[in-house]
Amino acid sequence: MVGASGSGKSTWAEARYRRDEIVSSDALRGVVGSGPHDLDASADAFDLLERIVAARLGRGLTTVVDTLGLDQERRTAWLAAARAAGLPALVVHLDTPSDLCRERNRGRDRPVPAQVLAGQLRKVAAVATALDLEGWDAVHRLSEPGRAAEGAPQRPVGSTTAVAQRRNSQGLRFVLQVGRFPWREDPAAWLSGIALAADEAGFAGLALMDHLIQIPQVGRAWEPIPEPWVTLGLLAGLDTGLDLGTLVTPVTLRPPGITAKAAATLDALSGGRAFVGVGAGWWAREHAAYGVPFPPPRERLDDLETGIATMRALWAPGTKASGDLPETTCYPRPAHDIPIVVGGSGARTLRIGARLGDAVNVRTELVDRALAATEGTDVRVTVLDLPTIGLDRDDTWARVERLRGTTKAATYAERSHAGTPAEQRDRYGTLADRGVDTVFLALADLDGPEDLERLIPLTT
Known part of the structure; x- marks a missing residue:
């Protein structure tokens, strides 16, 4: 997952994947720190995240890495680990409008500082070319994430087809x-x-x-x-x-x-x-x-x-x-x-x-x-x-x-x-x-x- 705070990464992932399949840096900050926004716990959270990702990939399991995804060195390391495990490697790039990210951020109990979010948004805008050159099997770009899964047919009560x-x-x-x-x-x-x-x-x-x-x-x-x-x-x-x-x-x-x-x-x-x-x-x-x-x-x-x-x-x-x-x-x-x-x-x-x-x-x-x-x-x-x-x-x-x-x-x-x-x-x-x-x-x-x-x- 690649996207700024408030872009809808977690919402998008939770609508499509089992909770056990999602490895979230915010959730792990809550495990090793005082809560999901405890930045002082980031180092320990990412150490735990890397170990979990490695263990899941080693078992051939679907693994959704829910972080900002803006660190190219980490991204390429995860790509290499997926290749070594024989698994497809994909990026979901959430290019959510900046005003929507800011609106969501303001509604949080502990919003990301405005200048930090502004830096994330600049990096997200600049990361598109890098993603295309890194060698992923696919790069999915979403400009308005957070909706229910699209393309899923509604289940009718029964069939009336001849x-x-x-x-x-x-x-x-x-x-x-x-x-x-x-x-x-x-x-x-x-x-x-x-x-x-x-x-x-x-x-x-x-x-x-x-x-x-x-x-x-x-x-x-x-x-x-x-x-x-x-x-x-x-x-x-x-x-x-x-x-x-x-x-x-x-x-x-x-x-x-x-x-x-x-x-x-x-x-x-x-x-x-x-x-x-x-x-x-x-x-x-x-x-x-x-x-x-x-x-x-x-x-x-x-x-x-x-x-x-x-x-x-x-x-x-x-x-x-x-x-x-x-x-x-x-x-x-x-x-x-x-x-x-x-x-x-x-x-x-x-x-x-x-x-x-x-x-x-x-x-x-x-x-x-x-x-x-x-x-x-x-x-x-x-x-x-x-x-x-x-x-x-x-x-x-x-x-x-x-x-x-x-x-x-x-x-x-x-x-x-x-x-x-x-x-x-x-x-x-x-x-x-x-x-x-x-x-x-x-x-x-x-x-x-x-x-x-x-x-x-x-x-x-």
Whole structure:
């Protein structure tokens, strides 16, 4: 932070960062001296400040240095420390009008002497060029700080958007992906509540993870994970407009014709709202536990390719021989063309998706790979995102602490793109600009329907 007394540095920081993330020289004067304006305590306060900054950077934690920021030697030392820690280094330069700084200063219990403030204002006016030359990753200049966070969408009570048009203002569809099921004594009520809340929150669809045993990335083996097509049948009976499907069904777990039959039935019962996410499969343990063959990777990818062709054939009009199928008798027929989302990031998987699928789905960090694979086609790119989202920075960090396990907090926060809804919206806007069509959003702390309320700013 760089700015004169009364420029609004502390107010700006406190509106955007957790208190624990802000290292304030004034606050530390209050710790080691008689109060935040005890200038006699400055040396001890800055000694403590430097030690705190070094400790936080050493742990890879977000650190906001709230001082005047006018000492170039200190600034460049903090810049070097951030570089050594592998963290981005940014300056927020508050070039607040001098009359406003003076007005705020006069209202303080212990105002800064007028001649001291005048010197600070001169230095702030002259520091702009130095900041540009010091090598910061970014310099953000604010001329009227102190307002509430700008750009944060207001959260509506609920969604009134027609289902067919359920894209947010950035052009993205959001589908809730559910992979953990803490339903306690009433599975049906929990699932129904989640689906109804997702519909109310403006989600375009709901996808279920398809595994026989809960995967270690999500939970423990003895935690429930329901058979998805049975479960989707339950959800199809609710009064929602959600698209319903899997993300993703391993082609190894069921013959593709059986998946085609389940999806066609779901589509007929839901009035044309089914989709199928499909992949080559990856987890040997569940196959062995249930006595399901688990062929080598090349064979699984062969099965993915032929499986998609089989499903397409069984959903096509009429009954006829097709490929290896002597007949395509599959009734009821789907109510619409069922979209196929091919999940996986390997080169061959993406080629199969670009040739045979309606969309390819990857993790957010692999968007460029998917866009390159689908260039020149009508195949959409979708992403599976597993963010940590809190109502504000304090709530976000509390969720990181609950979820991180033995992982370092900073590592988990970075890996899960931890942030507020406004911060997530900025990130998703970047994905939309790059050509992403749909975000499959999964929450590691989805415990009940109320957890979806904080996501409404993303879907609108």
